[in-house]
Every structure is written in C-alpha cells, then in structure tokens.
Amino acid sequence: xxxxxxxxxxxxxxxxxxxxxxxxxxxxxxxxxxxxxxxxxxxxxxxxxxxxxxxxxxxxxxxxxxxxxxxxxxxxxxxxxxxxxxxxxxxxxxxxxxxxxxxxxxxxxxxxxxxxxxxxxxxxxxxxxxxxxxxxxxxxxxxxxxxxxxxxxxxxxxxxxxxxxxxxxxxxxxxxxxxxxxxxxxxxxxxxxxxxxxxxxxxxxxxxxxxxxxxxxxxxxxxxxxxx
Amino acid sequence: xxxxxxxxxxxxxxxxxxxxxxxxxxxxxxxxxxxxxxxxxxxxxxxxxxxxxxxxxxxxxxxxxxxxxxxxxxxxxxxxxxxxxxxxxxxxxxxxxxxxxxxxxxxxxxxxxxxxxxxxxxxxxxxxxxxxxxxxxxxxxxxxxxxxxxxxxxxxxxxxxxxxxxxxxxxxxxxxxxxxxxxxxxxxxxxxxxxxxxxxxxxxxxxxxxxxxxxxxxxxxxxxxxxxxxxxxxxxxxxxxxxxxxxxxxxxxxxxxxxxxxxxxxxxxxxxxxxxxxxxxxxxxxxxxxxxxxxxxxxxxxxxxxxxxxxxxxxxxxxxxxxxxxxxxxxxxxxxxxxxxxxxxxxxxxxxxxxxxxxxxxxxxxxxxxxxxxxxxxxxxxxxxxxxxxxxxxxxxxxxxxx
Numbered sequence: 071x072x073x074x075x076x077x078x079x080x081x082x083x084x085x086x087x088x089x090x091x092x093x094x095x096x097x098x099x100x101x102x103x104x105x106x107x108x109x110x111x112x113x114x115x116x117x118x119x120x121x122x123x124x125x126x127x128x129x130x131x132x133x134x135x136x137x138x139x140x141x142x143x144x145x146x147x148x149x150x151x152x153x154x155x156x157x158x159x160x161x162x163x164x165x166x167x168x169x170x171x172x173x174x175x176x177x178x179x180x181x182x183x184x185x186x187x188x189x190x191x192x193x194x195x196x197x198x199x200x201x202x203x204x205x206x207x208x209x210x211x212x213x214x215x216x217x218x219x220x221x222x223x224x225x226x227x228x229x230x231x232x233x234x235x236x237x238x239x240x241x242x243x244x245x246x247x248x249x250x251x252x253x254x255x256x257x258x259x260x261x262x263x264x265x266x267x268x269x270x271x272x273x274x275x276x277x278x279x280x281x282x283x284x285x286x287x288x289x290x291x292x293x294x295x296x297x298x
Numbered sequence: 299x300x301x302x303x304x305x306x307x308x309x310x311x312x313x314x315x316x317x318x319x320x321x322x323x324x325x326x327x328x329x330x331x332x333x334x335x336x337x338x339x340x341x342x343x344x345x346x347x348x349x350x351x352x353x354x355x356x357x358x359x360x361x362x363x364x365x366x367x368x369x370x371x372x373x374x375x376x377x378x379x380x381x382x383x384x385x386x387x388x389x390x391x392x393x394x395x396x397x398x399x400x401x402x403x404x405x406x407x408x409x410x411x412x413x414x415x416x417x418x419x420x421x422x423x424x425x426x427x428x429x430x431x432x433x434x435x436x437x438x439x440x441x442x443x444x445x446x447x448x449x450x451x452x453x454x455x456x457x458x459x460x461x462x463x464x465x466x467x468x469x470x471x472x473x474x475x476x477x478x479x480x481x482x483x484x485x486x487x488x489x490x491x492x493x494x495x496x497x498x499x500x501x502x503x504x505x506x507x508x509x510x511x512x513x514x515x516x517x518x519x520x521x522x523x524x525x526x527x528x529x530x531x532x533x534x535x536x537x538x539x540x541x542x543x544x545x546x547x548x549x550x551x552x553x554x555x556x557x558x559x560x561x562x563x564x565x566x567x568x569x570x571x572x573x574x575x576x577x578x579x580x581x582x583x584x585x586x587x588x589x590x591x592x593x594x595x596x597x598x599x600x601x602x603x604x605x606x607x608x609x610x611x612x613x614x615x616x617x618x619x620x621x622x623x624x625x626x627x628x629x630x631x632x633x634x635x636x637x638x639x640x641x642x643x644x645x646x647x648x649x650x651x652x653x654x655x656x657x658x659x660x661x662x663x664x665x666x667x668x669x670x671x672x673x674x675x676x677x678x679x680x681x682x683x684x685x686x687x688x689x690x691x692x693x694x695x696x697x698x699x700x701x
Contacts, residue, residue: 126619127695156621168612171308172301180299184620190299210308228621 072138073233073266074123079132081118081289092118093129093290094189096259102233105257107277108270109144110286116126116270117238119286123160123268124236125151132281137233156185160227160265162237163254166219168211174198175207178229185230197225201255217248224255228263237269246275253279267269301617302628302633305610316602317638321645323595326649328671330588337580338680341468341572344408345565347420348389351538354554360561361537361568362391363368363468364575368534371478373560374411375648378621380553382546387411388535390481393471396451405474406467407440409481409535411525417460425460431477436460441472451484468572470659483655497521517625592678600682601651603635607686611693618695631686639679643672 081093092115096102102105110116121127125141134142136158141149158244160225175194182190197232198204201221211219220240225234237256241249253269260267269280277283306313345363354377359365377386381656390409395402408415416427416434423443428434435456437443447458456476465473476484500520502509510517542550554562563571607614614627647668654661 121696122620152621152623159618167612169616171305171613172299176299176304179300179618181620183299184622184626188691207528223599 071097071264073102073104073131073136074098076136077133079119079122079129079134081115081122081127081129091289091290093122093132096132096289096291098123098270098284098291100234100236102264102266103250103260103270105260106180106282107266107280108268108284108286109272109274114286114287115191115291116286118289119291120238120268120270123234124161125155144260157187157230158233160181160230160232160235162223162227162235162240164239164242166211166216166223168214168219168222168226170211173210174203174214174218177211177222178225180228181229187230187232193229194225197228198222201225201226205241212252216244217251219247220244220252220277221255224252224259226260228265231263232265235265235267237267239270239272241271241273248275249275300426300633301630305630306637309346309375313634314641317641318645320599320602320638322644322647322649323591324600324642324671324675325653326590327591327595327674328646328663328667329654329661330584331658331667332654332663333659333662334584334648335662336660337470337577337584337669338573339464340466340470340660341577342472342569343466343482344391344406344465344468345569345572347465349419350387350565351542352386352540352551352554353436353565354386354538354560355536355563357559357561360571360575363501363568363572367536369560371535371642374535374538376605377540377554380550382459382543382550382553384456384541384543385414387415387480387539387543389537390478390535391467391541392481393469394484395667396449398449401627402484403441403443405437405472406469406471407474407476407481407484407617408467409478410475412479413478417423420465420473420475422460423463425458427460427474428477429459432480433457434459434476434480436462436694437473438462438465438472438474440464440466441474443670449674454483456484457482464660468576476637486626491660491685531672540586564673573625592674596678596682599635599638599679600685602638603631603679603686604689606634607631607690608636613690613691616691617696617697618693627690629688631690632680633685635679635686645676646671646675 076096076098077080079096083090083092096119108119120170122129126267128141128147129145131145133144134144136154139149140146141151147293162246169180171181175198176192178197182188182193195204195207198207200251203218203221203226204216206214206218214222235256240256241252244252256267259265259277284291285294349589352359354373355361356367356369359367361367369386372385374388377383388409392404393404393406395404410428412428412431422436432452432459433456435449435458437458437462443458444447446460448455449458459695462473467473503516504516504520541552543594551562551564554560570617650663654663
C-alpha cells in the first residue's frame, strides 16, 4: 500500500540574490513498512523535506498524498493538516526531545491523548513493553540513558499507529552501538507495524538497515543504488 | 492529562516560591483594603455606639469629629424640654497625649453626662460602667491599661473601672470615658506656669484698654484665680446627643433647627461628614497606592508567566508537532496562571489573618474585600497570562525537528 506520494515539491527561501532552493522538483513514493534513508550534506534540503512531509512547513508548489488522500494540491492544503499530523505522522528527533516534566509513560500517554485513537494508559504500557523499556515507565527523562530516551521517543512516535514516521538523525546523539540498535529498532517497527519510515542520517555504516536510500543535493532528491 | 499540574508538580518548590512572592504582593493589596475598612470603622464606631438620633452642635459647624464646636452646657436642658425628645446628653471629646509610666498614652477623652449616661451603652466588655461622679474612667482595651489601674491625669488620680473593645476615636485613638466634669477638669488642669502666664496676659490686655487704665482696681479682679481658673468656669460642651421618639425624629429635628444658635445633624449625616472629611483623603491615598500595587503585581505576574512559558517553549513546540490543539496549549499557560493565583491568594489570606492583628492600626477584612481581592487576583492572573499565551501560540514547531 502507498503510504506517501510526493510530486514536484518546490520550496524556496529568500528572494533575489539570497534566494535558495531548499526543494526542487522532489518526487518520492513510500510504501507501508518501507524504511528509507535520506542522505546529503548540510544545507542540501533534508530537514526541509522532513518538515514538508511532516506537514510542518508548506511547499511552494507540488502535490502530496498520504494513504491515498490528497493533502496538498500545488502547495495548497486540501485536507485538515492538524488532524493528519495528529493521527498519521510520528516524529523522532536528533535528541529524544521528551517532555521533561512527564515520565516516560506519560510522554507516550500525552501523544495518545492528542491522537484520541487509543486508551492512553493501555497503549503506553503496550508500547513500553514492545520496545523493551516497560521497567522504565515511571522514570523521568533525566533518569533515562540516551538509548532509553530514544526508545521512549520512538514509542511516542508510534502512539497513534502512524502510517509515516519521520526521523531526523535519530542516532546523532548516540554512540555507534546504541545508534545501530535504534536503527534496527526502527526497521523492526516499520516491518512489524507496517509504518513507512524516513530517516535522515549521516551514518553510512548503518545503510544496510534500509530498504532504499535517497540522496539530496541542492534541493534535488535522487535515489541511490542500494549497497550490499 | 493535566500538563499544567504535571509541570507544577515537577517544579513544585520553584512554583510555590514564585507564587508566595506574588501572594506577598497581594497581601499588601488585601492590607490596603483592610486598612481602609479599618479607617472607616474606627472613624464611625464612636458615632455608632453613642446611638444618638440627632447631633446638636454649634451653629454652622459640622460636629465634634470635624469642627471645634462650643455650646453652653445649658443647651442639654433646653433640648431635653423639646417635645418628642426621649433623652438629651452632653458630649465632649478631646484628643490628649499624656505621660504614663515610661511611655505616652494618647487617647480621645469623651465626657459622659453622668449620672444619666454612665457608659453602659458603649459596650463595656470587662469591669463596669461609671459608678461615681469623680475619679473613674472607662478605657478602651487597645490603650493597654487594665482594670484597677490608676492613671495620673493633671492633679488627680483616676481609676480604670471598665474596658471597652475597639472603641476608637475618629483618628483611631483609644477612647477614654469619664464624667463630663472629670473630662473638663483634666482638660483644664494647666500647670502653674501656664496659669501665671495666662494671668500676665490678662493683665496686659486689661492695661491696654481705657477701662484698665482708668480703673486699676480691676487688675485684682482679673488676676483672681477664683474668676479665671478654668476648672471653676462653666466650660463649654461640644454637642448634645438626642434620642427622639422613633416616629418624631424629623419633627424634633425641625424644632431644633429653628433655634438660631445650633445646627442639627442626623446620625447618617454625621457619618457622611466624617467619611467625606477625614477619611476621604486617606481613602484616595490608599486607593492610589493599591492601584500602583495592583499594576506592579500584574506586570510581575505577567513577567513570571511569560518566563514560565518561555522556559517551556521547546516542550510546547513538541506538543504542537504531536498535533496538540490550541486549547491544550492555552490551557497549559492559563491553568498555571490560575494555580499561581490560587496559591498566592491562599498565602495572602494566611499571612493577612496572622499578621494584620499585629498592625498598629486596625485592619478589617470584610467578606467583600476578601472576595474582591480573590476576584481581582483571578482577573489579573488571566490578563497576565495573555502575553504567555500569545508567545506560546507563536512558537514554531519546525526548529524542534532540527534539534
């Protein structure tokens, strides 16, 4: 099933001499359960693409579909963006970005409450157990290791069973071993939950985890041949 | 899940400290209201307790609390003879400050028309009313004297036989009650030097007149203490308090008003005169001070709430990325503002109830002022959270993706 389709996405910042193309005619199709890597140097447009796909920023032009539903028609929203973000998209950040005054369990519960899809407590317990951190449910973020925090962040991203998870360098703050573990966890989640996952990464050593790899340069997206 | 409560619980100490500081500011606002009410109560308590329907004072004056009023004591008998008058009592009042022990006693000395008026109606809470024509006092407990204590006033000793509670003069001084004769004696009991000086002044004035120059023997008469000693003269009274038959108050007033030497005020008019006179400026002063304090407190509260919101900017951005609705974001800021207001209100009430009784002037907390300050705090906290709410709603969730 097609989780996401983007066609002819353009995004520019600035005008005149300061004009920068962040996205230039970007096309991308993601299937449910597919895990793709997004590579590219700094300033190539990776974060902008994540923001556009995550419905945080609007593209200037282009069309976007999610689960077959058109969301942007030539850059104009044609669906309830807020509702779609609540129920269809999950985010994982470089840092875990957990809310510091909520326990691990509550960080997941709040996402459930916002999504209004599942009973928060039961869903949070289910995800904590699924990600192997059930024993850390009552711990506050400052009491968790970096790896544990990222697991809670992934659980939070999964809270409303999204069709798309967007992860912007989720292993940047972790050592190699823990970074690898998080990548494999995201892959497992994608395959088991049927969630499409886009991961921005600089870690070329983990590319074998991905089903496809894309590269961005000067706002252009191109598929890269899979390495074995 | 109540995010405001969770955040407060996580930063409990800091939140309570900040709220307590806001509470201290509103304690002062509460004190302003209480001090004002205390001023009003103090100013009118004697008026209320004397329980007179009409106050008869010197023509053109506004009563003993506002103007010097001098009336001949015989007026009491004239008024008593008016049809419809149930009772007429002479009234004198003078604020005195005398040495007592190591300190000073400042009080409003009120004369009672003994034996008709012994002070029974002024609510003696300990001891008894006046029983003798001379040498007894009833004092307000706030003066710090006790039953049986002897005060040396002038050349005589006076024993405290009764205590009242919160019976104060219009200036907030404790009221001391004595018979009019004793009150006049205390007031007129000048020192020997003062009497000699007064005698010299009289002599000088006499010699300056034609009569004094042509009749030198008059000098003996002028300096004779039997004629000039103030305590032996018929001293004036300040007012006559009238109780009239309830159905005939207007009639009695009309009768007395026809007299050329007096002005008649009803109790309500006398109260208005007091409040418009001596309390008005104090009220304005306290009111302006309270306004400045409220504005300052509001700005402080706004700054505190704004900072609290700024500290949570990252968390709010995450909530927005998660798809949190605007109501949840607004609720987070607003509920914290209200929680702070509730804690601050509690602090203000507790500190107020503990500390206000120790204030030198009476602080009276009425239901209206207590509720009013609560409502004010609610409104102020709501308005103060606006800046925080606007800031929260403007937070762009995008940068969180890159952090």
